[in-house]
Amino acid sequence: MADDRKLLLGSLLYPVFELLDLFGPLEMFGNCPQLELCTVALSAGPVKSAQGVEAVADYALDDCPPLDLLLIPGGLGSVDxxxxxxxxxxxxxxxxxxxVTMTVCSGSMLLAATGLLDGRPATTNKAMFNEITELTPSVEWVKKARWVDDGNIVTASGVSAGMDMALAVVxxxxxxxxxxxxxxxxxxxxxxxxDWDPFARVHGLVD
Amino acid sequence: MADDRKLLLGSLLYPVFELLDLFGPLEMFGNCPQLELCTVALSAGPVKSAQGVEAVADYALDDCPPLDLLLIPGGLGSVDxxxxxxxxxxxxxxxxxxxVTMTVCSGSMLLAATGLLDGRPATTNKAMFNEITELTPSVEWVKKARWVDDGNIVTASGVSAGMDMALAVVxxxxxxxxxxxxxxxxxxxxxxxxDWDPFARVHGLVD
Known part of the structure; x- marks a missing residue:
């Protein structure tokens, strides 16, 4: 960037998000001097994770300032x-x-539901791959990938894959x-x- | 356990804790059906991490119920x-x-400051190993270890090592x-x- 303003990375929280989907990437991004982090949810305030621990959303959706990067974690709550x-x-x-918009795990299901992944390559978690991808057949879902970099959209596989993706984006x-x-x-x-993805085989998606 | 009560795992929060030190292990423990998670800090309410994002402490120190397991993350705030x-x-x-009491990264510095690690083997993060360990020379600090299991006390190396330790405790x-x-x-x-610890060499602690 030409100016010395920090880039703002916003993370979308929702009830029953998966802890490591969010905080793995934020560990990496939060230690980048070029970035500042914020969190956003339907309402500002505490949001309960799938594991029970609460994180705080700084902003409600409508109050969130313009973002340079967006991170959408997965978690069972994404189904709702x-x-x-x-x-x-x-x-x-x-x-x-x-x-850059990034998803981890079933966060790609939310992005796919907007239609913005139609005709584009993307990945998601491998344990629930078939259940997630059958909802949006217009997406070019990739079975074996730790993450898929498609320019302004980068999608990671399940949970821990978010850390590898985050470092690749860094x-x-x-x-x-x-x-x-x-x-x-x-x-x-x-x-x-x-392309490192032993979990595609573990979860029966490739031979 | 003979009864069907869940075991309570408490995590100690303090200002400027490191995100992944806490949430890496909690990703693993929080998906164990035998465990319930809670968080505790000097005061109940939001606690700001080193990366800026806030987590919520469920309890103040004096209000925290009896714990079966205790997790102490590290982070720059541990210095204070x-x-x-x-x-x-x-x-x-x-x-x-x-x-079981567990520490990640510089969380072991807090445990060492209580004197409870004196004469016992333990590890800590490798980037700041010398600075951390010189404060408490009575501890048997281990330079090369992903984690050290000493029975009721298990100490992990830096940040990401907490996930490996957590799975070992599981x-x-x-x-x-x-x-x-x-x-x-x-x-x-x-x-x-x-004993897998390439970072001991990366940070110049072993040849």
Whole structure:
């Protein structure tokens, strides 16, 4: 960026989101000097995760400032949210304004429900792959991928895959060296290859 | 357990805790049917992480119910908390009552400050290993370890190591099969060997 304003990364919270889908990527992004984090939900305030612990949404949907990056975690709660039209409308509007929108796990189901993934390659978690993808057959769902980078939209596989995707986005946006340093500081064994995905086989999607 | 009461795992929050230190292990523990999670801090309510996002503490220290397991994350805020005597007193009292106390990263610095690690093996993060360990030379600090299992106290290396430790504690307490299933469901490449620690070399602690 030409100016020294930090880029704003917003994370969408909803009830029964999966903890690591959200906080794995935020560990990485939150240690980038170029980024500032915020959280947004239907209403500002505490939002309960699938594991019970609550995170705080800084903004209600309509009050959220313009975002440079958007992160949509997955979780069992996403099953309810695919029929939450105000939420889907918000996602659709924000995706058009952000330079990168990212999903983790079943977060891609929410993005797919807006129609914005139609005709585009994307992935999602492998344990529920068939159940998730049959809802939106117009998406080019990829069975074996740790993450799929399709430019302004990057989708990760299940839960832990969000950390690998986050480091790949850091590398793409801010340079490989910064991503490598982050992995070292967080003592994270980064899977750098987007095609690394042993869980596609574990969950019976490929031979 | 003979009864069907869930075991209560409490996580200690303090300002400027590291997100993944906390939420990596809670992703694993929070998907164990034997466990219920709660959070505790000096005061109940929102606690700001090192990355800016807030998590909610369910209880103030004095209001926290008896815990079966205790998790102490690390983070830059731990530097301030080692001189927070009420917090250290609380940790000391609770460790004596729980079946397992776990630390991640510089969380072990807080536990060490209570004196309870004196003469016992433990580890901590590798990027700040020397700075952390010189404060408490009576601890048998282990330079190369992903985690150290010393019975009722289990200490993990930096940030991401908490997930490997958590799965090891799940395996120990609830069986290997449950830990393997958790790793598959969260698409996590679990490092099952506590001696696996390439970051000891990365950060210059071993040749």
């Amino acid at each position: 949210e695919i029929s939450n039209q105000p939420l889907l409308d918000w996602i659709g509007k924000r995706v058009a304004e952000t330079r 590398a793409r946006e801010f340079g490989q060296e910064q991503a490598e340093l982050l992995a070292e500081l967080t003592e994270y064994e980064w899977h750098r290859d987007p | 908390e080692i001189s927070n005597q009420p917090l250290l007193d609380w940790i000391g009292k609770r460790v004596a009552e729980t079946r 395996a120990r307490e609830f069986g290997q099969e449950q830990a393997e299933l958790l790793a598959e469901l969260t698409e996590y490449e679990w490092h099952r060997d506590p």
